[in-house]
Amino acid sequence: MTKEIISKLAGENTPLYYYNLPLLRETISVAKNAADRYGYHIHYAIKANNNPRVLQEISKFGLGADCVSGYEIERAIDNGFKAEEVVFAGVGKTDREILTGLQNGILSFNVESVEELRVIGDLAKEHQLVGRIALRINPNVDAKTHHYITTGLDENKFGIMMHQLQTCVDIISENSFLELIGLHFHVGSQITDLNVYKRLCIKVNEWNTWFYERGYHIPILNLGGGLGINYAEPDEEAIVNFSNFFYLFHEFLDLRENQQVHFELGRSLVANCGTLVSRVLYIKEGIKKNFAILDAGMTELLRPALYQAYHKVELLSDKFIEQEEGKEVTKYDVVGPICESSDCFGKDVLLPKLQRGDLIGIRSAGAYGEVMSSRYNLRQELSYFFKE
Numbered sequence: 137m138t139k140e141i142i143s144k145l146a147g148e149n150t151p152l153y154y155y156n157l158p159l160l161r162e163t164i165s166v167a168k169n170a171a172d173r174y175g176y177h178i179h180y181a182i183k184a185n186n187n188p189r190v191l192q193e194i195s196k197f198g199l200g201a202d203c204v205s206g207y208e209i210e211r212a213i214d215n216g217f218k219a220e221e222v223v224f225a226g227v228g229k230t231d232r233e234i235l236t237g238l239q240n241g242i243l244s245f246n247v248e249s250v251e252e253l254r255v256i257g258d259l260a261k262e263h264q265l266v267g268r269i270a271l272r273i274n275p276n277v278d279a280k281t282h283h284y285i286t287t288g289l290d291e292n293k294f295g296i297m298m299h300q301l302q303t304c305v306d307i308i309s310e311n312s313f314l315e316l317i318g319l320h321f322h323v324g325s326q327i328t329d330l331n332v333y334k335r336l337c338i339k340v341n342e343w344n345t346w347f348y349e350r351g352y353h354i355p356i357l358n359l360g361g362g363l364g365i366n367y368a369e370p371d372e373e374a375i376v377n378f379s380n381f382f383y384l385f386h387e388f389l390d391l392r393e394n395q396q397v398h399f400e401l402g403r404s405l406v407a408n409c410g411t412l413v414s415r416v417l418y419i420k421e422g423i424k425k426n427f428a429i430l431d432a433g434m435t436e437l438l439r440p441a442l443y444q445a446y447h448k449v450e451l452l453s454d455k456f457i458e459q460e461e462g463k464e465v466t467k468y469d470v471v472g473p474i475c476e477s478s479d480c481f482g483k484d485v486l487l488p489k490l491q492r493g494d495l496i497g498i499r500s501a502g503a504y505g506e507v508m509s510s511r512y513n514l515r516q517e518l519s520y521f522f523k524e
């Protein structure tokens with residue numbers, strides 16, 4: 137953030153979500169170019185951030201969308217994503233949401249159970265619309281990430297059980313309104329160890345062979361998303377290394393003839409372009425601890441309270457203050473105003489001595505930030521600032 141922007145923000149209502157649109161555009165462009173090198177397709181996972189301004193910027197680059205509800209499908213289409221490039225995932229799709237997908241002619245339903253497949257088949261037949269299907273297979277790969285965001289293990293609720301795959305294939309062959317277009321995998325989120333993806337490739341190759349040997353042509357392999365970002369160093373590594381990521385699949389995936397590879401990236405595309413800007417309301421000097429009480433809390437950014445997520449907390453004005461010799465730094469527990477003990481952005485955060493009114497930036501809040509905000513405690517509505 138530049139000095140000019142910080143002084144503009146000083147006149148704004150807080151808490152607010154600051155979105156750096158030039159950085160967003162650069163991130164999308166880097167990701168898109170890295171994927172294009174191998175002819176890979178990216179669907180942006182709308183659930184990470186569905187702010188219309190953000191969506192409009194992303195859709196301009198020609199990415200598809202990955203949706204997990206009927207309203208997400210509608211929001212994606214309303215903000216420039218093509219319906220025929222929308223994929224729809226989720227273990228609990230309602231009839232109404234399935235109809236939204238069918239009527240819009242989306243690219244695929246990522247199907248998670250036999251029962252869901254039957255319902256999509258019945259609705260497709262009833263309305264004489266085609267349902268394109270990607271079967272979500274649980275590859276039993278450990279994402280080595282927080283257990284709340286691990287999805288690819290046998291014990292998770294996601295994906296079709298191995299012993300039911302044949303049943304699924306049979307249901308599709310018997311219904312002319314269903315079309316098998318792909319296999320879908322997604323092992324978790326905030327994955328920083330690329331070996332996880334290497335293991336995923338090995339599993340995907342096995343499943344690809346399984347279908348091939350039975351004579352089924354699978355046009356699309358959808359590898360899901362989950363690529364992690366560097367929450368510790370949002371400036372040093374503002375854009376993740378998309379080249380390494382896609383190269384790994386190029387190296388380890390064994391494709392059959394005419395197979396496309398698709399991805400569903402959320403966090404890695406939007407996290408670093410967002411900062412939650414907040415003001416220090418009070419400083420409370422305790423016996424063992426100092427508390428900096430902010431006007432933003434878990435209602436604006438839930439991740440720390442929900443899964444002990446780390447976000448870098450910084451004093452925004454400090455970047456432009458001459459660093460004096462031996463300048464006083466203090467440890468603060470940086471907390472929000474909500475009546476929950478988990479409403480804490482960081483413990484023992486080392487910051488310059490704070491005072492009431494100081495502007496604080498909570499970094500890398502562009503993914504799973506605004507979308508998880510709530511009006512709990514009847515909190516005021518969020519404000520926004522877009523760097524154009």
Ligand SMILES: *Cc1c(COP(=O)(O)O)cnc(C)c1O
Nearest residue numbers: 181322325361362400401402403
């Ligand atoms: C959440 C989700 C994604 C995106 O995950 P990120 O970690 O944000 O990249 C992709 N695919 C599916 C099925 C998801 O549920």
